[in-house]
Amino acid sequence: MPQKQQQVKLLxxxxxxxxxxxxxLEAAPGDEVPRVMSCAVQSQDDVHRKxxxxxxxxxxxxxxxxxxxxxxxxxxxxxxGIGDFDAYAATARPGLIGSLLVGxxxxxxxxxxxxxxxxxxxxxxxxxxxxxxNNAPAFPFLSLIVSGGHTSLYRVEDFDRFELLGQTLDDAxxxxxxxxxxxLGLGFPGGPxxxxxxxxxxxxxxxxxxxxxxELNFSFSGLKSEFARMVQREGNHLDKAAAxxxxxxxxxxxxxxxxxxxxxxEGLNRVAIVGGVARNQYLRExxxxxxxxxxxxxxxxxxxLYCTDNAAMIGIQAFRKYLRKEFSALESDVGVTQRPKKxxxxx
Ligand code: KG4
Ligand code: ZN
Numbered sequence: 568m569p570q571k572q573q574q575v576k577l578l579x580x581x582x583x584x585x586x587x588x589x590x591x592l593e594a595a596p597g598d599e600v601p602r603v604m605s606c607a608v609q610s611q612d613d614v615h616r617k618x619x620x621x622x623x624x625x626x627x628x629x630x631x632x633x634x635x636x637x638x639x640x641x642x643x644x645x646x647x648g649i650g651d652f653d654a655y656a657a658t659a660r661p662g663l664i665g666s667l668l669v670g671x672x673x674x675x676x677x678x679x680x681x682x683x684x685x686x687x688x689x690x691x692x693x694x695x696x697x698x699x700x701n702n703a704p705a706f707p708f709l710s711l712i713v714s715g716g717h718t719s720l721y722r723v724e725d726f727d728r729f730e731l732l733g734q735t736l737d738d739a740x741x742x743x744x745x746x747x748x749x750x751l752g753l754g755f756p757g758g759p760x761x762x763x764x765x766x767x768x769x770x771x772x773x774x775x776x777x778x779x780x781x782e783l784n785f786s787f788s789g790l791k792s793e794f795a796r797m798v799q800r801e802g803n804h805l806d807k808a809a810a811x812x813x814x815x816x817x818x819x820x821x822x823x824x825x826x827x828x829x830x831x832x833e834g835l836n837r838v839a840i841v842g843g844v845a846r847n848q849y850l851r852e853x854x855x856x857x858x859x860x861x862x863x864x865x866x867x868x869x870x871x872l873y874c875t876d877n878a879a880m881i882g883i884q885a886f887r888k889y890l891r892k893e894f895s896a897l898e899s900d901v902g903v904t905q906r907p908k909k910x911x912x913x914x
Contacts, residue, residue, distance in 0.1 A: 573596075573653075574593050574594065574595055574596075575593065575594045575601070575653050575654075575886065575889060576591065576592070576593045576604075576647065576651060576652045576653050577591070577592050577593075577601065577652055577653065577654055577655075577656055577686075577882055577885050577886060577889065578590075578591055578638075578641070578649075578652040578654075578655050578656070578674075578677065579591075579592065579655075579656040579657065579674075579688075579878040579879075579881045579882040579885050580634075580655075580656070580657035580658065580670030580671070580673055580674050580878055580881070581657070581658045581670060581690070581693065581876055581877060581878040581880070581881045582630045582634070582657070582658065582662075582666050582667060582669045582670030582671075583658045583660075583661070583662025583663065583666055583667055583670075583690045583876065584621065584626065584662055584663060584666055584715070584716065584876060585610070585611040585612075585614075585615060585621045585626050585629075585666070585876075586608055586609065586610050586611065586875065586876040586877070587608070587609045587611075587629070587630045587633040587634055587637055587669070587670070588606065588607065588608040588609070588637065588876060588877045588878035588879075588881075589606070589607050589634070589637040589638050589640075589641045589878050590603060590604075590605065590606035590607070590641060590877065590878035590879045590881070590882050591603075591604040591605050591606075591641050591642075591644075591645040591647060591652070592604060592879065592882035592883075592885075592886065594886055599699075599703075599726075600696075600699045600700075600703075600883050600886065600887075601882055601883065601886040603700065603879045603882065604641075604644070604645040604647075605640070605641045605643075605644035605645045606641070606872075606873075606877055606878060606879040607636075607637040607638075607640040607641050607644075607878075608637075608872070608875075608876075608877050608878075609633035609636070609637055611625075611626060611629045611630075611633075612755070612756065614626070614629050615755060616754055616755050618755075619749050619755050620745075620755060621663075623663045623665055623666070624665065626663055626665065626666045627663070627665030627666050627668070627669060630666055630669040630670070631669055634669060634670070634673055638673075649677065649681075650680075650681045652677075652681070652683060653683060653684075653889070654678070654683050654684040654685070654686050654885065654889050654894070655673075655674040655675075655677040655678045655681075655683060655684075655685055655686070656674055656685070656686035656687070656688055656881060656882065656884075656885030656888075657670040657671040657673065657674035657675075657685075657686075657687065657688065657881070658670060658671070658687075658688050658689070658690045658693065658881055659671050659687035659688060659689070659895070659899065659900075659901045659902065660687075660689060660690065660901060660902040660903060661689075661690055661691070661902065661903050662690055662901075662903070664901060664902075664903065667901035667902075668901055671687070671901050674686075675897055678897065679897055684889070684892075684894040684895075685894060685895045685896075685897055685899070686885045686888050686889060686893070686894060686895060687895040687899055688881045688884045688885055688888070689884070690876075690881075691712060691717060691719070692729065692884050693880040693881045693883070693884050694712050694714065694717075694841045694842050694880060695710050695712065695721060695723060695729055695839075695841060696726065696880060696883040696884050696887070697841050697869040697873050697874070697877075697879070697880035697883065698710065698839040698841055698867045698868070698869050699883050700869050700870060700873050700879055700880065700883065701869060701870050701873075702839075702867040702868075702869075704837055704839060704865065704867045705837065706723065706724055706725055707722055707723060707724045707725075707833075707835065708722075708723050708835060708837035708838060708839060708867075709721070709722060709723070709732075709826070709829055709830060709833060709835050709837070709838045709839070710722075710723050710729075710838070710839040710840075710841060711822065711826060711838060711839070711840050711841070712841055712842045713739075713740050713741065713822065713840065713841070713842045713843070713844035713845055713850070714739060714741050714842030714843045714844060714875075714876075715739060715741035715742055715745065715756060715758075715843055715844075716739050716741070716742070717734070717735070717739050717842065718734060718735040718739045718740045718741075718785045718787070718822075719731060719733070719734040719735070720732045720733045720734070720783055720785075720825065720826070720829055722833055722835070723839070726887045727887060727891070732783045732829055732832075732833070733782055733783030733784040733785065733825065733829070734784060734785065735784065735785040735786060735787060736780060736784050736785065736786045737786055737787060737788035738786075738787040738788050738791060739787070740785070740787055740818055740822065740844050741756070741758055741842070741843050741844045742787070743787035743788075743790060743791045743818055744756075744757060744758035744761050744762075744815075744818070744844065745757050745758060746791055746794075746795075747761060747791065747794045747795075747811070747814055748760055748761045750794065750795060750798045751764070751798070751807050751810065751811060756843075758843065758844060758846075758847065759846065761811050761814075761815060762815065762847050762848070762849060764807060764808050764811040764812075765808065765811040765812040765814075765815045765816075765849065766808075766812075767808045767812075768806065768807075768808030768809040768810070768811055768812030768813070769806075769808075769809045769812060769813075770809070770812035770813050770815070770816040771813065772806060772809035772810075772812075772813060773797060773806075773809060773810055773813040773814075774813070775790055775793055775794075775813055775814065775816075775817035776789065776790070776793060776817075777820075778790065778817075778821040780825075783825055783828060783829050783832070784825070785821065785822070785825055786821075787818065787821070790814065790817050790818060790821070794810070794814050797810060798810070815847075815849055816849075819847075819849060819850050819853050820853075822850065823853055823854060823856075823857070826838065826854070826857075827857065827862055830857075830862055830863065831862075836862070836863055836864040836865070837863075837864060837865045837867070838854070838863060838865070838866055838867070839866075839867040839868070840854065840866065840867070840868050841868070841869055841874065842874060842875075843874055843875040843876070844874075845868050845869065845874040846871050846874045846875070851866070851868065854866050
């Protein structure tokens, strides 16, 4: 009798920046992507808020405090023991070294103790694959990563083939949201609060310049500086809601115009929007407008919880690597590499 194939179970860690996350995932034989059994996320917003940005030293210390509670929660919710997994995975790059080391060392230790493979993952590839947590877009499609640290556009050919088409030449869009939010006194990270405030403002009261950048790249530093000048110039007369609305409109307009260019250039009509800023409803609505005018057929977004950093997205990548037997040596290190390798340009 043929031997019955087993479920594959993975325990995954994501601690590249300021969110500690642990997830348990499982897949049945033949599955293309695994199912999330449990995913715990411990945010550090309270730790960093008073500094107006992430303090790396505090981030690694907070990760050390939250990793065990996160593991316990995931084991409890999945009903599994710490040794019940077929492999242990963690983000190895890019990120803050002290933060990466916490999750990666945990995965290494568990792999060593339980004699199971270690799978090292790439944070950006995790975001790219996060769209498969609740969608099954057909390949190829475009994927726009919009987060606090990255703004990059990829052509996704397969689960492991990504071609970088363009990226920000300066700030990431999430950073642009956060910096403006601080100037408005909205705290950190201020993206969600700025979006909330913008809802009540007249987006056309203050004017922002149109961003011009070569090819399929992005640039947000000009808009950010214009916003800072405006806050200074208007002083107490500043209509904060209108400023937030106009600024958000300008940021999203730039994303939309580069995306439109990319869709035409690549001859595609499907796009995934991933990363923390993909939570922004105004961005989602503006991109949906591209459907109305026939440029886009489908827009895919991960569930809100899985837009910001999480270990479930790392689990999708880890599972694909598990299928390919792409394991890492226990001696392997964490690193700061910025992005997945640029693939060949298409003819
Ligand atoms: O993906 P993420 O958790 O971290 C990085 O990998 O960078 O993204 C965090 C970013 C922050 O800049 C935060 O302000 C932004 O995502 N963000 C938002 C919204 N929710 C989170 N920005 C605009 N609107 C939102 N609703
Ligand atoms: Zn991220």
